[in-house]
Amino acid sequence: MKLSQATTMLDAAHDEARRRGVRVCISILDAQAWPMAFIRMDGAPLGVIDVANRKARTAVLFQMDSADFARIGHPAGEAYMLEHTNGGLTSFGGGVVLRAADGGMLGGIGVSGASTQDDIDIARIAAATLVA
Amino acid sequence: MKLSQATTMLDAAHDEARRRGVRVCISILDAQAWPMAFIRMDGAPLGVIDVANRKARTAVLFQMDSADFARIGHPAGEAYMLEHTNGGLTSFGGGVVLRAADGGMLGGIGVSGASTQDDIDIARIAAATLVA
Amino acid sequence: MKLSQATTMLDAAHDEARRRGVRVCISILDAQAWPMAFIRMDGAPLGVIDVANRKARTAVLFQMDSADFARIGHPAGEAYMLEHTNGGLTSFGGGVVLRAADGGMLGGIGVSGASTQDDIDIARIAAATLVA
Amino acid sequence: MKLSQATTMLDAAHDEARRRGVRVCISILDAQAWPMAFIRMDGAPLGVIDVANRKARTAVLFQMDSADFARIGHPAGEAYMLEHTNGGLTSFGGGVVLRAADGGMLGGIGVSGASTQDDIDIARIAAATLVA
Numbered sequence: 157m158k159l160s161q162a163t164t165m166l167d168a169a170h171d172e173a174r175r176r177g178v179r180v181c182i183s184i185l186d187a188q189a190w191p192m193a194f195i196r197m198d199g200a201p202l203g204v205i206d207v208a209n210r211k212a213r214t215a216v217l218f219q220m221d222s223a224d225f226a227r228i229g230h231p232a233g234e235a236y237m238l239e240h241t242n243g244g245l246t247s248f249g250g251g252v253v254l255r256a257a258d259g260g261m262l263g264g265i266g267v268s269g270a271s272t273q274d275d276i277d278i279a280r281i282a283a284a285t286l287v288a
Numbered sequence: 289m290k291l292s293q294a295t296t297m298l299d300a301a302h303d304e305a306r307r308r309g310v311r312v313c314i315s316i317l318d319a320q321a322w323p324m325a326f327i328r329m330d331g332a333p334l335g336v337i338d339v340a341n342r343k344a345r346t347a348v349l350f351q352m353d354s355a356d357f358a359r360i361g362h363p364a365g366e367a368y369m370l371e372h373t374n375g376g377l378t379s380f381g382g383g384v385v386l387r388a389a390d391g392g393m394l395g396g397i398g399v400s401g402a403s404t405q406d407d408i409d410i411a412r413i414a415a416a417t418l419v420a
Numbered sequence: 421m422k423l424s425q426a427t428t429m430l431d432a433a434h435d436e437a438r439r440r441g442v443r444v445c446i447s448i449l450d451a452q453a454w455p456m457a458f459i460r461m462d463g464a465p466l467g468v469i470d471v472a473n474r475k476a477r478t479a480v481l482f483q484m485d486s487a488d489f490a491r492i493g494h495p496a497g498e499a500y501m502l503e504h505t506n507g508g509l510t511s512f513g514g515g516v517v518l519r520a521a522d523g524g525m526l527g528g529i530g531v532s533g534a535s536t537q538d539d540i541d542i543a544r545i546a547a548a549t550l551v552a
Numbered sequence: 553m554k555l556s557q558a559t560t561m562l563d564a565a566h567d568e569a570r571r572r573g574v575r576v577c578i579s580i581l582d583a584q585a586w587p588m589a590f591i592r593m594d595g596a597p598l599g600v601i602d603v604a605n606r607k608a609r610t611a612v613l614f615q616m617d618s619a620d621f622a623r624i625g626h627p628a629g630e631a632y633m634l635e636h637t638n639g640g641l642t643s644f645g646g647g648v649v650l651r652a653a654d655g656g657m658l659g660g661i662g663v664s665g666a667s668t669q670d671d672i673d674i675a676r677i678a679a680a681t682l683v684a
Contacts, residue, residue: 467613
């Protein structure tokens with residue numbers, strides 16, 4: 157994944173967040189979980205900086221959206237407490253795996269600061285720019 | 289435990305994982321929880337590196353398989369949140385105590401990357417080479 | 421400082437880095453040392469992500485450019501080992517204090533990945549957009 | 553880099569260490585600094601486990617051998633204290649960049665436990681198997 161693709165995603169996520177009237181942080185990591193690009197919108201709570209990063213990290217490290225990860229790390233799931241590995245992961249929605257048109261994993265995006273459903277929607281809209 | 293025993297276990301676990309068509313990380317620690325040997329199979333998700341290490345560490349530090357540990361650390365168990373001690377342990381299966389033929393503890397092995405049951409099976413098959 | 425000012429700085433730093441043919445990470449923190457925006461240029465070594473962040477953090481926490489900080493933290497300086505406080509700071513150039521036209525501190529920028537002099541120059545050119 | 557290449561390097565390093573009568577840890581990381589394979593020889597001091605890992609990490613993150621890194625992180629060097637970034641790096645020899653025949657970076661190897669010169673030699677002999 158190139159920086160130009162990451163900044164296109166940042167812009168798409170930022171635009172969508174403004175349209176919904178929410179204030180989020182957006183974090184984009186490459187396929188090995190290294191930071192590529194990040195922005196914090198004016199007025200986003202400080203605590204969601206870390207949450208956005210962890211959502212993206214969760215998506216990359218386990219190659220699944222953080223909403224799916226939540227199910228296996230739940231007390232009734234197959235891998236209870238899995239979110240405590242890898243320095244602390246995030247087991248709720250807003251982290252989305254980034255894939256190329258051919259399905260290959262390119263990285264992960266994490267959005268945090270709005271409702272979980274808004275965070276997920278914004279992340280998916282941004283991720284879709286990779287295959288547009 | 290000698291390195292030659294650890295690498296024999298790595299080979300046995302690796303062979304069994306290939307036979308099952310799964311991609312795992314395998315971590316072997318000595319009886320004092322220090323790393324002896326590790327491999328990551330091609331294509332294993334990056335997040336399971338840490339999980340394999342923590343499973344092995346859990347088995348050594350509490351002298352019980354991580355699947356048994358899961359029962360006492362579960363919300364309904366005797367020692368809820370025990371997995372948050374010792375820098376973070378893992379409360380699901382795939383960490384197995386390594387024992388000599390006389391029952392003495394030699395260390396722990398952690399396998400992660402497949403289903404929990406596959407992880408457990410692979411770890412046990414590897415551990416069995418110590419008493420073969 | 422607003423996100424729009426931070427992204428203007430990112431763009432200016434990015435443009436200047438391309439002009440010099442270097443590949444850097446650029447990190448912008450607010451006046452309380454919280455992340456606002458970050459990019460990693462294609463091809464920058466992974467180790468400079470953290471260095472860029474620490475340079476910016478050093479500039480904000482001690483309200484001085486990291487090149488000045490280096491003098492007081494040096495073995496011959498007034499506060500040897502000061503860089504080991506605050507989770508680890510950076511005692512060489514490339515972190516620059518961000519100031520408004522009236523001199524008030526707005527935050528810090530860290531640039532890393534090129535020569536120390538290039539890093540400093542790029543950071544200063546970006547910082548100058550705040551008072552243009 | 554494939555696991556088979558990493559284990560070939562481990563074997564080569566292990567053989568060379570035995571030939572010299574030294575006991576080392578050998579750590580191999582991929583090009584994004586994620587662990588691929590590790591062994592600790594019988595009798596190696598426990599403290600060198602971490603040193604081997606950090607040497608390999610230093611080589612990968614800054615795309616230079618740790619002996620070269622030592623020069624720029626030295627009090628008289630361009631980036632004094634650079635080794636305190638990225639969770640702590642190692643500024644002496646024994647971490648070597650792994651390259652393919654075409655010069656592309658494949659990862660890093662770290663060897664620790666013998667004299668610095670032995671560590672460097674063993675790492676280089678192992679790295680040479682990638683282009684043999």
